[in-house]
Amino acid sequence: MTGATSIRKLPSLSGLHHRRNPLEDNPFFHPSDGFYITTSDVILAQVAYDLSAQSQSRVAYHRAGPRREIMYEPSAVKAAIVTCGGLCPGMNTVIRELVVGLWELYGVREIYGIPAGYRGFYSMEAVKLDPKAVHDWHKKGGTVLATSRGGFHLHNIVDAIQLNGFNQVYIIGGDGTMRGAVEIFKEITLRKLEVGITGIPKTVDNDVGIIDRSFGFQTAVEMAQQAISAAHVEAESAVNGIGLVKLMGRSTGHIALHATLSSRDVDCCLIPEMDFYLEGKGGLFEFLEKRLKERGHAVLVVAEGAGQEMIPRNESQKQERDESGNPVFLDVGVWFKSVLKDWWGREHPDELFTVKYIDPTYMIRAVPANATDNLYCTLLAHSAIHGVMAGYTGFVPGPINGNYAYIPLEEVALTKNKVNMSDHKWAWVRSVTNQPDFETNFKGQSL
Numbered sequence: 001m002t003g004a005t006s007i008r009k010l011p012s013l014s015g016l017h018h019r020r021n022p023l024e025d026n027p028f029f030h031p032s033d034g035f036y037i038t039t040s041d042v043i044l045a046q047v048a049y050d051l052s053a054q055s056q057s058r059v060a061y062h063r064a065g066p067r068r069e070i071m072y073e074p075s076a077v078k079a080a081i082v083t084c085g086g087l088c089p090g091m092n093t094v095i096r097e098l099v100v101g102l103w104e105l106y107g108v109r110e111i112y113g114i115p116a117g118y119r120g121f122y123s124m125e126a127v128k129l130d131p132k133a134v135h136d137w138h139k140k141g142g143t144v145l146a147t148s149r150g151g152f153h154l155h156n157i158v159d160a161i162q163l164n165g166f167n168q169v170y171i172i173g174g175d176g177t178m179r180g181a182v183e184i185f186k187e188i189t190l191r192k193l194e195v196g197i198t199g200i201p202k203t204v205d206n207d208v209g210i211i212d213r214s215f216g217f218q219t220a221v222e223m224a225q226q227a228i229s230a231a232h233v234e235a236e237s238a239v240n241g242i243g244l245v246k247l248m249g250r251s252t253g254h255i256a257l258h259a260t261l262s263s264r265d266v267d268c269c270l271i272p273e274m275d276f277y278l279e280g281k282g283g284l285f286e287f288l289e290k291r292l293k294e295r296g297h298a299v300l301v302v303a304e305g306a307g308q309e310m311i312p313r314n315e316s317q318k319q320e321r322d323e324s325g326n327p328v329f330l331d332v333g334v335w336f337k338s339v340l341k342d343w344w345g346r347e348h349p350d351e352l353f354t355v356k357y358i359d360p361t362y363m364i365r366a367v368p369a370n371a372t373d374n375l376y377c378t379l380l381a382h383s384a385i386h387g388v389m390a391g392y393t394g395f396v397p398g399p400i401n402g403n404y405a406y407i408p409l410e411e412v413a414l415t416k417n418k419v420n421m422s423d424h425k426w427a428w429v430r431s432v433t434n435q436p437d438f439e440t441n442f443k444g445q446s447l
């Protein structure tokens, strides 16, 4: 295979001195050949190539892991950890592993938790953390540090970082948080502060781009499946029963898609990436009518961001935003339940019909991480620590094709992981559910 490899450059702190990595003397590690990662170790963004193509350029990221030399004297490190945005299974595990990793791997003793998200930097007292304080946090859902939306005041935050003397900042959060972290990174660079900044990607929606998947996502999918199973039982046990499940997914339908694929009880999955329609040929009602006739029941899974533009709303509802500026949705499940009942009442006024609506929203994200996600959180936290200790800044650690890499923060903040409607996964959903191909049907209808 020919073609150039372009390695994504990582910012690094320039005013620090090289030091021997204390892992050299750590009784649990015996650094030998291949233990340390060098600057020429990279992870390719893409692993599948067409060998018959003439020449292909490749994108690569620096590989995550310990470096032979570090840039901080561990006794001079003052680290801050903050969690922002919505909850996600595993947040406490990441905090725990950052604390334990900094302490055990590098001998850092000054580690602080910032309470309640970005606003906590300038409005609340930081909490001192050590391995004893966090020892069982991985068993708890949520974030012990607390989180919040909004409250992003750049100068107040950077002033507080400076005033407290934090020289490493670990920011755990989703797409909004990453955009904020980019601003913090830029301001820190402008002020010429020797502060390492890393963003640890957290999102139950799995909407952060470039990385394979986000931590907590698998746990959330498992929980979502329980809701689908319950909806299936309810629907099967009724006459013309519809089990309706609303799942999280603000602008991406990954949870709904994965839960549908692994459940196989779902008759139709609706996600924000896809338009659909209710009435007429090829529409949802026609499909459900057929399903109820054939099977006596149907299960409908809808991501919270799907069909939002179809729900009637007043002017103030149109303008509503949460504290971070995210649009506030109307409940698509409540709306669906009512339009389904209206439709059936119109078409079959004398026949029994039941819609059982299950909204497990917060239940899927407020649980502790499962074993796989816990392990993932640990590797993520360790990757973050190794990168910051090595002097990198403005980066995000994350798995790419199964290997951990460092990605420039700005690149992550600009990328969104949406469901690709034209790849095999969505085709697989349609083949499993047999649901209508709304896009094609709609085109056919308007011909």
Ligand SMILES: Nc1ncnc2c1ncn2[C@@H]1O[C@H](COP(=O)(O)OP(=O)(O)O)[C@@H](O)[C@H]1O
Residues within 6 Å of the ligand: 084, 085, 086, 117, 118, 119, 148, 149, 150, 151, 152, 173, 174, 175, 176, 177, 178, 179, 180, 181, 183, 202, 203, 323, 324, 326
């Ligand atoms: N464009 C932005 N610039 C700076 N800060 C932002 C931006 N968008 C969101 N934030 C801040 O990031 C934090 C989390 O954002 P939010 O969208 O609520 O959650 P998430 O990070 O999980 O997507 C909030 O404190 C919010 O004020």
Ligand SMILES: O=P(O)(O)OC[C@H]1O[C@](O)(COP(=O)(O)O)[C@@H](O)[C@@H]1O
Residues within 6 Å of the ligand: 085, 086, 087, 149, 174, 175, 176, 202, 203, 204, 205, 248, 249, 250, 304, 322, 365
């Ligand atoms: O926590 P809130 O403010 O109720 O918001 C709920 C939203 O949070 C999420 O769970 C996660 O969103 P973020 O990753 O942006 O925090 C969305 O799925 C959902 O729309």
Ligand SMILES: [Mg+2]
Residues within 6 Å of the ligand: 085, 174, 175, 176, 203
């Ligand atoms: Mg978000």
